[in-house]
Amino acid sequence: MTIQRAERSTPQMTERAAADRHQPVLRDRVVDLLAPALQQPGAVYVDATLGMGGHTEAILRACPGARAVGIDRDTEALALAGERLAGFGERFVPVHAVYDEIPAALAELSISRADAILYDLGVSSLQLDEEERGFAYRMDAPLDMRMDQSRGMTAADVLNGYSEAELTRILKDYGEERFARKIARALVRRREQEPFTTSGPLVQLLHEVVPAASQRSGGHPAKRTFQALRIEVNAELSTWRAALPAGLDLLPVGGRVLVLAYHSLEDRIAKQLLGAGATSSAPPGMPVELPEQRPWLRLLTRGAEQADDQEIAANPRAASVRLRAAERIRETAPADLHAPADHKENRR
Template identity: 40%
Template sequence: MEFQHVTVLLNEMINLIVTDPEGIYVDCTLGGGGHSLALIERLSPDGLLIGVDQDEEAIEAAGERLKGAKCSVKLVHDNFSNINNILDNLGISKVNGFVFDLGVSSHQLDDGSRGFSYMNNGRLDMRMNQDNPLTAYEVVNTYEQSQLKKIIWEYGEERWANRIAEFICRFREEKPIETTEELVNIIKAAIPANARRIGPHPAKRTFQAIRIEVNNELGILKQTMEDCVEHLLPGGRLGVITFQSLEDRIIKRTFKDMERGCICPPDLPVCVCGHKAVVKSVSKAIKPSKEELEHNPRARSAVLRVVEKLADE
């Protein structure tokens, strides 16, 4: 299946991130190469693009798409949480910008064999990295009911988490739950008919929760953002696009913490904490335009946040 993905907030991201056409930029979520393709068009022959993705199909597809770039291009098959090792292995300590486009690509959603989508039937998988030993099948069929409830409630913000976990455990007593279609039908049975008639697809929140658990999507964000800022040159920028409130909350809070200066109690006459702001916000949170949403409805929940590394005092 051809790797396709409609890149969200493309111009907004690139216009804010690229500050030096001769610089080094890292696309930490390479995907189909949409942001990277726009980046290489802005870079001179002296520039360097580093593309990172844990999905081998994405690396292969982007490699083809980025052929002919006038700047240097290096592609790395790895998880962006390993950014310190990635840059160390390339002999690079500082860069001019980082790009993150979080969430699931259109290709992963549309390919039923990957098991991400509640709209396409396939084996329960949901791994962004096919080397990951944990799959959605293991989560659904081996986690205790209390674990499932916790995941679905916390990662999916699903009000019917308890009933869904109960129904999953009841069904798997007869036989393992193997496909996305089976899981969707169980979720539908667990949610009362009146509740199913309003809001998004009844399986959306549960599928999101299981996917986040499989890929540890939230657990790696804060540290990764801090690591990236450490590798930014003064004036370098970090841009992140999120697609759901849990991700955005973590990014917003992490950026805010890094923007804070003194954290001493307000009644102290002088600062004793020594805490310094390391970044500043470049703009308010940016959302897709009405025109973009008309062409790509999947972009409706996207939010872009960008910060800039401050110069050392």
């Protein structure tokens, strides 16, 4: 693992400022839920998925005594966020790392705790908008899909190298694609003629393979396949299973964590971990609950909150968001804190 401080960008690094390109999802609700943990001078806020810095900007404005560490695997996002947040000076530090590396990233900065942590999961606005990244299926672009373009396999590597069974698995598990087996079979046949390199031929194949009736009722036929490829390429679920426990372990009593999930598997992991921490571990029927069996988290939301119609109209990418938040209320967490692994996933 290599962790380094990201360099701040200059105005020449991008044609459009990050603030003009990015509208953070549920920004005001995020601030409302996390700000109570960031009121003391020197409080540490960690944006585990910094993106273009919209949430961090709002937190730093609302909590003038807090400082922020912004973590992202995407170097372009770090540059844009660094430009956006440069006015906060030393209150903001950008770090190039993956969000399951938070403990090491903070240790390198001589920080031992995080008073509030935000995880805004999934693909960012920047990654969707940049044609050459290959995340969007509405344009022909190289099949990359790496959030960190400095390392790891690409979507083309997956499409051209995975077996039919492996392709079926990721399409079904990560894309929740009804026609996973049919698509995987067609992918293997097509790549024998010519390897996949750009998204155009892939989208064309999906138009041909997914039944017309499903396309009319289920949206764009490439939506689920692109989602599955992105999750596999970036090992998003295995990383997330490790990241949330690592973050929770850094919270002091009174510290808060907030998760914005856009996929049912991501949300399930958050629901299980936060729910377990907010539930007594005492066996049913025990007359006395021991101190170590008491809940160590307090849920701050009733179930998962969603964006309202007004926000979705202004920011369509908020349509699928699920927000969960919790506060640490006890010092010691169960030693076996982890999320169950639902599926085998690419791990690099």
